[in-house]
Amino acid sequence: MDKPLRIALPKGRMSDDSVEYFYRHGITSFSKFSVDRELIIADKEKGLEFLLIRSKDVGAYVEQGAADIGVLGHDVLAEHNFEVLTPVALPFGACRLSIAYPNGKTDWQNKRNIRVATKYPKLTSRYFFERGFNITIVELYGSIEIAPLTGISDVIVDLVSTGNTLKANGLSEEESILDSTARLIVNPVSWVFRRAEISKMIDTLTAF
Amino acid sequence: MKHSEIYRQRRAPYGFPFLDTEATKLLQDKTRESQSVLQSLGYERVMPPSLDYPDTFSDNERFDSFRTRDHLGDDLSLRSDVTVQVIKGYANLIERSESPVRRFFYTVPVFRDISRSYPALREVYQIGAEAIGLTAASAVGELLESARKIMQEIFQESPVFLTGDVNAYYEVEKFLGRDDLRDIVRNKNAPLLAQAFLSVGLDYGDAENLSRLLLFAPVTNEEYNSRWENLRPGLPLELARTLENIRSDLLSLLQNLPVAVRSISRIEPLLIRKTTYYTDFIFEGYIQGIKSPALRGGSYNHLVEEYSGQSMPASGFALDLSALSRI
Numbered sequence: 001m002d003k004p005l006r007i008a009l010p011k012g013r014m015s016d017d018s019v020e021y022f023y024r025h026g027i028t029s030f031s032k033f034s035v036d037r038e039l040i041i042a043d044k045e046k047g048l049e050f051l052l053i054r055s056k057d058v059g060a061y062v063e064q065g066a067a068d069i070g071v072l073g074h075d076v077l078a079e080h081n082f083e084v085l086t087p088v089a090l091p092f093g094a095c096r097l098s099i100a101y102p103n104g105k106t107d108w109q110n111k112r113n114i115r116v117a118t119k120y121p122k123l124t125s126r127y128f129f130e131r132g133f134n135i136t137i138v139e140l141y142g143s144i145e146i147a148p149l150t151g152i153s154d155v156i157v158d159l160v161s162t163g164n165t166l167k168a169n170g171l172s173e174e175e176s177i178l179d180s181t182a183r184l185i186v187n188p189v190s191w192v193f194r195r196a197e198i199s200k201m202i203d204t205l206t207a208f
Numbered sequence: 209m210k211h212s213e214i215y216r217q218r219r220a221p222y223g224f225p226f227l228d229t230e231a232t233k234l235l236q237d238k239t240r241e242s243q244s245v246l247q248s249l250g251y252e253r254v255m256p257p258s259l260d261y262p263d264t265f266s267d268n269e270r271f272d273s274f275r276t277r278d279h280l281g282d283d284l285s286l287r288s289d290v291t292v293q294v295i296k297g298y299a300n301l302i303e304r305s306e307s308p309v310r311r312f313f314y315t316v317p318v319f320r321d322i323s324r325s326y327p328a329l330r331e332v333y334q335i336g337a338e339a340i341g342l343t344a345a346s347a348v349g350e351l352l353e354s355a356r357k358i359m360q361e362i363f364q365e366s367p368v369f370l371t372g373d374v375n376a377y378y379e380v381e382k383f384l385g386r387d388d389l390r391d392i393v394r395n396k397n398a399p400l401l402a403q404a405f406l407s408v409g410l411d412y413g414d415a416e417n418l419s420r421l422l423l424f425a426p427v428t429n430e431e432y433n434s435r436w437e438n439l440r441p442g443l444p445l446e447l448a449r450t451l452e453n454i455r456s457d458l459l460s461l462l463q464n465l466p467v468a469v470r471s472i473s474r475i476e477p478l479l480i481r482k483t484t485y486y487t488d489f490i491f492e493g494y495i496q497g498i499k500s501p502a503l504r505g506g507s508y509n510h511l512v513e514e515y516s517g518q519s520m521p522a523s524g525f526a527l528d529l530s531a532l533s534r535i
Contacts, residue, residue, distance in 0.1 A: 064499070065497075074399075084395065085395060085396035085423075086395060086396060086397040086398060086400075087398050087420065087423070087424050088399070088420075183399065188500070189494060189496070189497075189499060191424075192368050192370065193494070193496055196427045199424065199427055202420070202424055206420065
């Protein structure tokens with residue numbers, strides 16, 4: 001029997017959305033992962049194997065060939081420039097990468113050197129530099145919303161889906177830098193050697 | 209003494225490894241096997257210089273890291289690509305040559321930055337072949353057949369070849385009025401290409417389907433043909449006509465390949481190379497377990513004229529022998 005097709009998914013909401021979406025298209029034989037803490041889950045009936053890993057690691061796993069396919073947000077893909085192929089935009093994981101500032105501090109653009117807290121230093125630098133702003137990036141890994149409240153940044157650039165977290169932390173959304181949904185990504189060598197299986201999956205997801 | 213200084217004293221620079229006796233023997237054996245395949249097919253060995261004027265190399269391959277100067281203060285660069293050097297050398301021989309058809313090969317290290325996202329300078333050991341004076345259609349079959357034999361011999365495994373025509377890329381670029389599509393095409397980013405088609409007025413379905421067909425063509429030519437026929441009526445006439453011509457050239461190229469090569473070759477409708485001198489068919493060869501294509505090549509029909517004044521087709525390939533250590 002052929003080696004199962006290995007699919008890397010980001011743990012959490014996106015892996016739940018992915019497996020449900022795959023199930024609706026007949027790609028998987030189940031619509032939910034079990035609540036166990038297993039990180040490698042087989043779908044023997046469909047010849048698939050899922051790896052549940054951190055979202056940033058999905059790109060690296062697929063790039064290096066540890067997984068043939070992955071699901072990853074367009075935001076992470078655009079930030080990290082992984083050497084992977086992107087056949088399909090998937091209709092879940094919708095969010096936007098936005099600039100937000102503390103309520104009432106509308107003069108933040110007038111500062112000579114704007115401090116920007118973000119998990120997305122490349123996209124953020126590019127956005128501000130293209131508009132002629134002089135900024136200092138404060139790279140953080142979580143709870144970005146509290147950065148202006150604690151004084152380490154003037155504004156933030158972070159993912160927003162409903163905007164409730166911004167509101168709860170006294171922040172106003174200024175502008176969206178990037179609109180994102182999930183993407184199916186493919187390892188370039190897997191595309192060459194497992195083209196029939198991957199093609200079939202792409203066709204099923206897009207109903208050509 | 210600092211730790212980094214001790215490291216520098218005792219080690220070769222990162223990316224430029226000292227090959228031990230075992231690695232050297234492996235490389236030497238595989239090089240000899242490759243050379244004997246090419247010699248048996250009438251290829252003659254040449255040895256281009258390690259340094260050359262930076263303009264010799266394709267625009268995207270110049271790196272300050274590999275620059276030096278000659279005694280007159282002119283810039284020189286370690287070679288990042290050998291094809292143009294071979295053509296320069298051939299241009300000097302052309303008047304003396306009895307037959308315009310010449311076949312050359314070389315085995316040399318080249319110097320490159322191999323990563324897109326961070327600096328990764330490397331010395332890459334290459335074997336390459338250039339067939340000068342043969343039309344693209346006949347040269348590609350001959351080159352792919354010799355590459356197949358070499359790859360089978362040195363990797364003990366059959367490669368898969370992807371074949372495209374660089375003009376399909378330029379046609380799409382012209383149609384979209386953009387010159388920044390290389391990364392989108394190299395990463396086969398179908399959603400971004402579809403957005404570009406949408407922005408020039410294609411309807412949503414055609415934009416999506418065309419970008420997927422160009423970047424993720426189905427396995428069989430029958431399926432590819434049937435999807436293309438469904439799509440074609442919805443496309444602007446000129447784009448449809450040009451892509452159709454390129455498609456039939458590619459299908460006919462595939463049809464005329466030697467049988468052993470045809471069975472491992474796939475059409476890649478939108479393929480692009482980093483080097484900019486290709487004018488016609490281009491191809492890549494993959495080996496299972498190696499991250500990037502071990503073989504790259506194609507036809508470059510302007511280079512001989514550029515250096516010798518005589519119009520003459522030419523095609524070639526370069527095979528990365530350093531890939532041996534990455535299996």
